[in-house]
Amino acid sequence: MSTFMLPKNICDELDRAVMKFWWRGSTHHGGFWHPKDWDAVCQPKALGGLGFRKFHDINRALIAKLGWSLQTEKDKLWIRALKDKYFRHSQFVQYRPSKSSSWAWKGILKCKDIICRRFYFKVGAQSSVNIWEDPWISWMNNFRPCPRNVEAGKVNLVVADLWDNENGFWKVELLRSLLDDLSVKQILKIHWLGSQAYDRVIWTGSRTGMFSIKTAYLLDQEYRFSSPTARCWQNIWKSKIHESLKVLLWRIAIETFPLRTVSVIARDSEGEPLVVQIFRGLCDSVEAAEAFAMLKGVELALRKGWSWVILEGDSLNVITSLKGAVDAVSWEAESYVSAARKLSHHFDFIVFDWIPRNVNIFAHYVSRLGLLESFCSSNSSGASISSVGSGSSTEWRLVFLYP
Numbered sequence: 001m002s003t004f005m006l007p008k009n010i011c012d013e014l015d016r017a018v019m020k021f022w023w024r025g026s027t028h029h030g031g032f033w034h035p036k037d038w039d040a041v042c043q044p045k046a047l048g049g050l051g052f053r054k055f056h057d058i059n060r061a062l063i064a065k066l067g068w069s070l071q072t073e074k075d076k077l078w079i080r081a082l083k084d085k086y087f088r089h090s091q092f093v094q095y096r097p098s099k100s101s102s103w104a105w106k107g108i109l110k111c112k113d114i115i116c117r118r119f120y121f122k123v124g125a126q127s128s129v130n131i132w133e134d135p136w137i138s139w140m141n142n143f144r145p146c147p148r149n150v151e152a153g154k155v156n157l158v159v160a161d162l163w164d165n166e167n168g169f170w171k172v173e174l175l176r177s178l179l180d181d182l183s184v185k186q187i188l189k190i191h192w193l194g195s196q197a198y199d200r201v202i203w204t205g206s207r208t209g210m211f212s213i214k215t216a217y218l219l220d221q222e223y224r225f226s227s228p229t230a231r232c233w234q235n236i237w238k239s240k241i242h243e244s245l246k247v248l249l250w251r252i253a254i255e256t257f258p259l260r261t262v263s264v265i266a267r268d269s270e271g272e273p274l275v276v277q278i279f280r281g282l283c284d285s286v287e288a289a290e291a292f293a294m295l296k297g298v299e300l301a302l303r304k305g306w307s308w309v310i311l312e313g314d315s316l317n318v319i320t321s322l323k324g325a326v327d328a329v330s331w332e333a334e335s336y337v338s339a340a341r342k343l344s345h346h347f348d349f350i351v352f353d354w355i356p357r358n359v360n361i362f363a364h365y366v367s368r369l370g371l372l373e374s375f376c377s378s379n380s381s382g383a384s385i386s387s388v389g390s391g392s393s394t395e396w397r398l399v400f401l402y403p
Contacts, residue, residue, distance in 0.1 A: 001062050002062040003104070004104055005059060006056070008056055015056075019038050022052075043225060047233070053217065060111050060217075061214075061216040063110075064111040064114040066108050067115050070083070071091060071201060072201045086101070114219060114220050115216075118204045119135065119211075120135035120136055121201060122202045123136050123199050124199050126165075127159035127198070128199065131145060137183070137186050139186040139189060145180075145186075146182070147178060152177070152178045161174075170187065172188075203215070239272075245273065249273075264277040264300060287317060290315035291318045292333075292336045293313065294322060295336045297311050298344060301347070306347075307348040308348055309347055309349070311350070313352075314356060315354075316354050319353065321333075322340060326341075
């Protein structure tokens with residue numbers, strides 16, 4: 001993959017094999033259920049994906065590395081051979097493909113656009129960079145200046161012709177006669193010509209100016225990575241828990257579990273996860289699943305001996321029913337609600353709270369003491385947060401419930 005451009009259909013077959021293995025656990029023939037689009041899974045982790053890379057996309061970035069070497073290096077044997085055959089009197093980025101080009105060479109040329117978008121020449125005092133054809137002004141959109149008029153654009157000059165090497169500054173009058181005002185203004189920002197003699201190729205996609213496959217990949221796919229980074233994903237991947245639990249939380253967050261899957265997640269007062277439980281194929285409706293999750297949360301808290309508990313869910317009907325209005329839920333969920341209410345009498349303090357579905361459960365640690373106060377103040381029991389402090393023996397446990 002780092003030498004030739006693979007045919008698109010082969011890359012697609014490889015993607016399907018990875019996708020099948022990820023969702024199904026094997027690559028054997030047969031159908032499989034994939035609850036999330038593969039494009040979304042191949043997003044960076046900070047954008048809600050898993051950081052997988054499609055074979056065609058990473059193939060392009062790897063081949064772009066060859067193009068960068070052809071543009072910036074000259075001593076390697078394979079570079080000298082290709083240069084003598086295809087672009088002996090020009091640069092790689094200026095080469096136009098021909099019908100006689102080999103299949104491998106055409107593959108490299110297909111990835112040339114990645115390089116052209118983010119490279120420019122950091123010019124030196126003896127620069128041989130053509131002022132019109134080569135990219136050399138980092139502050140311009142295409143790294144090139146605009147001529148003042150049509151006639152000025154026909155003047156063939158290199159950057160060294162615009163620099164007064166003896167006095168160490170730009171030939172301002174010549175610049176103004178050839179270039180428009182914006183181009184002149186941007187060129188005058190360049191002050192380092194005297195510090196280096198020759199031109200240096202810079203990759204603007206990285207801080208160091210050096211080309212990397214990672215930055216080339218991200219640049220090439222930036223049209224797909226347009227979503228803003230959400231703090232919730234960082235909270236998931238930076239959590240100090242087992243990697244398999246992180247993936248589980250990711251699947252819950254993007255709602256890739258079947259409707260009949262119920263999950264119960266418990267955190268302590270510091271926001272750290274304590275228990276994650278999954279129950280499958282037990283409920284026939286979303287509301288029944290919500291009620292079942294609440295019941296399992298109450299049972300979990302009892303087994304663990306947690307006497308002070310806050311339970312949250314995003315079904316308003318279920319929460320309302322747990323607070324007393326039993327008829328607020330359907331007959332499918334009623335038995336779960338009744339069982340949860342009966343068990344709730346075994347706690348010293350228990351609160352059932354509703355939160356909207358769009359509130360991300362992992363981005364906000366509602367178990368912070370500051371938020372506990374708001375839960376307590378809204379509860380009819382009149383419990384006070386003042387009883388909970390750093391030296392208090394009272395122990396809080398919060399169970400977040402989401403089917």
